[in-house]
Amino acid sequence: MISQVTLGKRGTAMCCDDELPPAVGEALARYRALLAESPLDWGAEAPDVMLDVLDLARRWGVPALGPVLAAMGEDRRVDRAAALRLLVTADAPLPPGVVVVDVLTGTVRYGEPLHVLDGSRGPATWCPGGVLVVVVNDMPHAVDVRGAARAWTVAAGAVGRMELEPEPGLASLRAGTVTVDLSAAVRRVPPAVLELSATTPVRWSVVDAAGQPWAPTGGRLKYDVHDRPFFHAQEATLEVPAGVVRVTAARGAQYTSVSERAELHTGGTTRLRLEPERWWDGDGGGWTGADLHVHANYSGDQVVSLHDAVLMQQGEGLDLMGLVAGNWHGDEIYDQALVESRLGRPLRHEHGTTAFGVEFRNDLLGHFHATGGHTSPARWATGHEGSSHPWDWPANAETAAELRAGGAAIGYCHPVVRPFPPDAESAPDHLFDWVIRSVEARELVVDAALGLVDSIDLLFSVDPSGPAELWYRLLGCGLRLAPTAGTDAFLSFSRAGAFSGPPGSGRVYAWTGGDHDPEAFSRALRSGPVVVTNGPWVRLRVDGQDEGSRIDGAAGRSVHLSAAAYGPQARRLEVVTAGGRVLSSAEGDGPLAVSLDLEVREPTWVAARCTGGAHPDVLAERAWSHTGATWLDVDGAGVRREPDLAFCRRWLDLLAGFVQKHGRFHDDQQRIDVLAAVDAARPFYAAGPEVASEVTAAPVDLRDWP
Template sequence: MLGLPPAVIEMVARYRRMRDEQGFGWGEQALPDFFRWARFSRLGPVFDQFAGTGDWAGAVRAAVGDVVPAGLVLVSIDADGAPSARLGPPRPGIAGGAVQVDVVIDSGLDRDVAVTVAGEDVAVPTGGAGLCTLDLDADAPPIAVVCGPERLDVDGAVVATPAATLRLTCPDGARWSVLDATGGAWFAGGVPRKWDADDRPFFHTDPGTVTMAVPAGPLHVTAARGLEFERQEFAPEPTPGQTVELDYRPARRFAPAADGWFSADLHVHLNYSGDHVVHPVDAARMQRGEGLHLMHLTAGNLGGSLVYDLELLESTAGADLWARDGMVARAGLEYRNDLLGHVHGLGLAGVPDVLHTGHEGSEHPWDWPPNSVACEQMRALGAATTYAHPVYSPLAEADDLLSPHRTVEARELVADAALGVVDAIELVSCFDDRGALVLYHHLLSCGLRLAATAGTDTFLSFAHGPAPASNPPGWGRVYAKLGGARLSAAAFADAIRAGRTVVTNGPWLTLDVDGHGPGTVLDRRPGERLTVRVQVVGSGVRRLVLYGPDGELAATAGDELHHEVVLGEAGSWLAAAAHGDDDPYTVGAPVFAHTTPVYVDVAGRRVARSESACWCLAVLDGLQSLVTEHGRFDPQRRERQLGDLVAVLDRARQVYRAVARAAPG
């Protein structure tokens, strides 16, 4: 349908064979356990429990408590190998319509065991837990659980219910969520079944009408279309055999494109192991259903040598995957080193020589070459480079960026930004936006000019988390002002390089400084006054803030902020931000938006703050200690490989020391 090269069609077919042979986690030798167990975080503090005990079964059991929810079967294997079960209220099932039921096996045996659940073998470690997810319908027999000679037939997970029909209509394409009275999810045919960070099921439809079977009785249906459109909720109660028509005509919340601002998600994975194999047609449907102008599908490895979707990049580099109906998509690369950070490039005209480093068992197991080399290669191929998901914590101290040591945070960004080989930072991402803001502001206060961008790191092939990995694409997005150019990857990359960007996971935010917007460089004299206007449109915002190198300059609880800035002797920068709590339009993260700054040079001098320069120098010193102790280097070439990274850090140190010398006082 998209005219894709044969290599891409063959790639998808190969992934489907792998999925059929290996099941969940295809493509990986050992997918980390938290990928499988993430869905249970909705029941309670599962990850906190696991962190304290290392026991997934105990963590799930503690989160569930005495009352088991619908859709869950807890099977306990006692010390003699005998199984018993607890389960929640039955989910309604219809003939031919699958409803998902999770079976968690909690073993009390002193040995590893294979338990068969409905004919599927589940490996359960000594005293540990196993998970099997079943799709059941009204005609499903009891769930047979077999452990050695012992057998248990679990009945009552699903109750037969008469069927009804929903006809869902949206002229633009949409995201739908359909729940029965027990919270069970229902999906249209032929689409990936997914759940977001708040455990809401969803699927996307193309423009027009989709018909789907559902159980008769009370339903809760939500229709949405990204951040720019109002959601709509429905509460139909179809009777047996009845067809109910639901028509969603999305009304706009705001329209940035009318003023030349276009949206993008710069960090989306088409296939990345998990539950599904996703075809590019599925990705196009999701993009359209979210009203997202540009989607960047990044090839990348996960834990080994397999670089998912590499054939997509190799066969389309420099060309659009599709460009129609106000949508553009491009293949790109996420270059991954879990010690130094991840970098992606938008607009690659070719494929870099090295695609990842530092992963044991791969062809590039060493933490070498430095990330700066990857940034330079991607830029030489025409890409705008962005450090992904930069900070995992609120970053109260500089050392928080450095521990534990392989958490994929953007550590080398502090050096690469100083060297001018990176264009942007993901300020809205799957990690901690508060910590990213701290890092970003320190870099800005050293006179560095990085654009704020957004990348969700959404895994389209995952049905469930880890949150927010299974969210819809574009739940966080960067808007770029294209300056009259038509929508294209090249125009978007140019706007990123120029800093004409705003990031958000919900509201629309604008910044005006003396008539100028984000990315503008002003040259003024001491004592001059700047008139600043900040506005926000959308829900969930609690505080509207104007930031500068000395922190908050002004704030309000309203939706508009006016402030006058009197310039001193030193350069400055001015950026707007919106902060909030939970909101229906913001999935699994607090409300947040931020602009790239307007940069203000004073008498030709950039901003320079010694506190920020010293903070960055402390990060570089800590990073050198970290890589010296924990870096993976070829034993035969360790001195040279480590020396290459130290040379990058030393060059960056010169920049920050110069900033400290130029700082006032």
């Protein structure tokens, strides 16, 4: 079987695994051994519903798991065998290579045949185990299953499964009294050779006429949030079935993907060179685009080296990637050896920079990422039962202060995962009335008031409206938090919805003058123009000044706002202010512009937001982008909006009660310590004045927008 993938003519020599200390190679070897013993669950993390669901997603795809997700209880648990029964009995086509045997009725159902190339032992495509045989036994007694050189027993009322290699001799098996023709699960097809190339590494997708994906063995076939297969390479040579194939090349948010249909002849070689079309050059304009929350290895069904991770970064045109080490539930800190070997030493390569940092995790109080620091934390996680630090102590603030003192920028990730209810007064309550350890950023309101937080992730794996609403509340309290993107991509998972998508599906741009160093990026994040986007580009200027500016003046003055948005995904542009109120908007298919004059009566903030619908190049349900805030002060005073301050006071009350009721502590002093951190934030949210502004429309000129 032909299988070749290259990073690029110059990129090949750049990276990277041979230059790392032995501990990193030893960790990868251990991960491979754990993967062989327990696919998806390297660190004995189970029982965990996410791993159960992702195990099924590898074959069925996340979109097909609706019945399984609907069957979950409030504890978010589901029995894996019960979930498998739901999938195989659903009124939906089976995935390729799946065979379902119902012993009671004597029926056999087949998915589409799994394509196997003539002359090869197995499929050249991603397929976990080849042919999957599922036996549903609703008989009152156990049944034996024999054939294909295998034998096993399925208990009464149970569902059993076995994965078989799609070898040429795969013939039949017998489940109880039912004979199963396994040859119908495999189709041998004549091969052809496909050679792919591009100027830079890109994200390729190769699909045959039957919809089956193909990739080089070294190409790490994965699936994005839309369940579309992909792999990264600059050049790749692979065998695929002769006939029609569809090839797509994409490269992240600044590019438009291109596709080509090719007819391949048996035994022949077809060469395709595809170049995604760049519609905006952020790097050339001095911007650095970053994804601050990426896991290389985090359990899963693939082991990812630094070389692999950098190739994915380059294939997405991502200037800065924050690779983080972190645990799941136990003491295993995935990629700790890699991160600690590179702290303070980012990897600079041909197409960008890879930074190394920390994800600190407490599922009750929240998770945050630390980018650009020079030190490891004393604790990598707290509050995970069965770990060395099972207590919800100390407060996250202690580790945030420790890492920030070491030069890191602190950003709370996945702050909320559900939309806010329309009732502003009760809005915080919904974060405290459902899953206890939901990984949401419950301590963010505390740590932001204590000056320990630089940013809040608005773009990750859920709709951004909820995180944006929380951000608006914090802005209204005068907190200068940058909006950021941390996709929480698990590069070691092949098919897990948004989590197996490429790094940079959402990204934050900061104006650095083209310097992709993480320290330069952190400085820009704290003070300069910032845009967070999964596709469209949006900008805002106030009296000619960029986002992030603090503009002071007298009450009653008028300021001029000009906003612009463009890109193939831009459909609606809005200028928003305190409380999320929309001051003005524009809609359409082309470049969008809004201009207005704003009378500033009290201190406030303004920003621009662009939205759109689904788009092939947007790796999310909808297009979305947002500028950072511009601050409009009055006589030296910044915004202190009472509804937002009251919102945060309510939040602190709820958090204190939540910690009292659900916190896990070794003794009363630990509880007192965490509650003391909550109390330390209360003075910041004292009452403040309202915001009032008046708006007048005016024309805008798009010609000088970057």
